[in-house]
Every structure is written in C-alpha cells, then in structure tokens.
Amino acid sequence: MDKPAEFLIRSALHDLANVLAGIRGILDLGSADEPMGTRDRDRLEAVLDEGLATLERTRFLAMGQCPATGLEPGDTWRAHLREELQPLAVIFRTTFELTPEGEPGTDQWPGPALRSFVRAATRQVLPYVRTGRLSIRFEAREAAWTVRWDGVNAIPENLLPIPDDRPKDIASRWAAELARALDITFTLADGALAARVPRPRTSD
Numbered sequence: 001m002d003k004p005a006e007f008l009i010r011s012a013l014h015d016l017a018n019v020l021a022g023i024r025g026i027l028d029l030g031s032a033d034e035p036m037g038t039r040d041r042d043r044l045e046a047v048l049d050e051g052l053a054t055l056e057r058t059r060f061l062a063m064g065q066c067p068a069t070g071l072e073p074g075d076t077w078r079a080h081l082r083e084e085l086q087p088l089a090v091i092f093r094t095t096f097e098l099t100p101e102g103e104p105g106t107d108q109w110p111g112p113a114l115r116s117f118v119r120a121a122t123r124q125v126l127p128y129v130r131t132g133r134l135s136i137r138f139e140a141r142e143a144a145w146t147v148r149w150d151g152v153n154a155i156p157e158n159l160l161p162i163p164d165d166r167p168k169d170i171a172s173r174w175a176a177e178l179a180r181a182l183d184i185t186f187t188l189a190d191g192a193l194a195a196r197v198p199r200p201r202t203s204d
Contacts, residue, residue, distance in 0.1 A: 009023075011168060011169055011170050011173060012054065012058045012170055014079070015054045015169050015170045015171075016051065016055075016087055017046060017050075019048075019051035019054065021051065023028045023044065023047055023048070024194035025072040037136065039131060042090050043090055045087075045090075046086070046088075046090035046091050047087075047091065048196060049086075050081060050087050050088075050091065053087075053119070053171075054170050054171070057170050057171065057174040057200075058170055058175075059183070060177075061170070061173060061174060061177060062204060064127055065160070066113055066177075066178065067111065067112035067113045068111045068112050069110040069111050069112075069113045069114070069182075070110070070111045070115060071108040071109065071111065071145075072108065072110075072111050073107070073108060074100055074107030074138070074140065075107075075110060077108075077111070077115065077172075078100065078109075078138065079108040079199060080096050080100065080115060080120060081115045081119070082096065082098055082117060084116075084119050085119060085122060086119075087163065088119070088122060088126065089124060092129075093124045093132060094126060094129060094132055094133065095132065095133045095134070096133075096134055096135075096136060097133065097134070097135040097136065098136050098138065099135065099136070099137045099138065099159035100137075100138050100139075100140070101137055101139040101140075102138075102139045102141050103140065103141050105141065106140040106141055106142055107139065107140045108140065110182070110197070112147070113148075113178060113181070113182060114178075114182065114197060116174070116181055117174075117175060117178040117179065117182065117184065117195075118136070118147055118195075119139070120172070120174045120175035120178070121147075121156075121159060122134070122136070122149070122173045122196065123171045124156040124158045124159050124171065124172055124175060125149050125152050125156055125193065126154075128152050128153075128154060128156065129151065129152070134148075134150070134151070135150040136148065136149055136150070136186050137192075142199065143198065143199060144196050144197055144198045144199055145196075145197040145199065146194055146195065146196050146197070147194070147195045147197075148153045148192040148193070148194045148195075149192060149193045150191065150192045151191060151192070152192060152193040153188065153191060153193075154188070154193070155186050155188060155193060156193075158171075158172035158175070158176075158190065159172070159175060159176070159179070159186060180187070181193075182197050183197070183198055184195070184196065184197050
C-alpha cells in the first residue's frame with residue numbers, strides 16, 4: 001500500500017472511531033428508562049451527519065474527485081450552507097451569522113465545492129472561537145470570492161500547507177484538497193481569517 005492511501009485510511013478510521021465514540025457517549029449518558037430528549041436527539045443527529053460527511057469526503061479523496069463548481073445564486077448557496085453548518089453549530093454550541101457583501105450583480109457562488117470547503121475549514125476554525133458566536137462574511141467581486149471568519153486571528157495549523165504524511169483528520173485533508181483545487185489562498189487582516197477564491201478567467 002502506498003503512503004498516501006495508508007494515511008487516508010488511518011485518518012478515516014480515526015474519524016469514524018470518534019463518531020462511534022460520540023454516539024456511545026450520548027447513549028450512555030441518557031436514561032435507559034426514558035425516551036431520548038430533544039437535546040440528545042439533536043446531538044446524535046449532528047454526530048451522525050458529521051460521520052456521513054466524513055464518509056463522503058473520504059470517498060472523494062480516494063477517487064481523486066471534487067464536488068461540482070457550477071454557480072448558484074448567493075441566497076440559495078448560503079441557505080444550503082446554513083443547513084450544512086447546523087451539525088457544527090450543535091456539536092460546538094456555536095451560532096453562525098452568515099453575511100453577504102460585495103459588488104452588485106456578482107452574488108453567485110461556486111456550488112457544492114466551495115460550500116464543502118467552507119464547512120470543512122469552519123471545523124478547523126471553531127477551536128479558535130471563544131464567544132459561542134461566529135460571523136462568516138461572504139464577499140463576491142468580479143475578480144474573486146472571499147470568505148471571512150471574523151474574530152479568528154490565526155490561520156489554523158491544519159489549513160496551512162504541510163507535508164501529506166503529517167497526521168490529519170479527514171476534514172483538514174479535505175479542506176486542503178479543495179483549497180488546492182480552487183486555488184484558495186489564506187490571509188489574516190482586520191481581525192479576520194480570509195480565504196480568497198479567484199474567479200475562473202473567461203476567454204473573449
């Protein structure tokens with residue numbers, strides 16, 4: 001077995017073991033004599049949703065594929081993203097604020113691929129958030145799209161360019177893979193972590 005495949009398998013097994021441990025923890029802490037409460041049911045659904053996301057990311061990584069990048073209207077794109085971030089909101093007890101910015105007529109975003117990146121990158125960002133609230137701003141311009149995580153004053157280690165043989169979870173591997181595929185660059189400015197995604201050039 002080659003090294004990249006071995007590291008991918010190790011990461012996937014580690015993440016899925018954590019999912020199963022999370023499920024067992026929720027079940028063990030619940031009362032055997034009473035139905036599962038709303039809070040525990042929400043936590044269980046969130047853990048399972050993240051487990052399914054891990055499987056989907058692992059499949060894409062193993063096959064060397066990326067999700068679609070076709071443009072979607074900004075309102076639709078952000079509505080889907082809010083749904084996809086909900087499991088993280090439950091697991092990390094965080095409220096997300098999604099705010100659009102940018103130039104008129106440019107509020108279209110590259111489909112499932114960038115949403116999947118934002119979800120995976122946000123998971124790396126959340127340990128840096130101490131307030132229980134994370135504002136994410138989405139700026140669309142003719143030259144590029146920019147995603148900003150406010151109040152994050154460092155680039156998470158798992159989002160930095162690092163050797164592939166370093167231990168990483170599937171979410172960070174996936175974020176790194178999509179960052180390469182979409183030519184994403186990270187910067188820190190004005191108290192925010194920013195990910196810049198250049199728009200594809202169109203031929204005249």
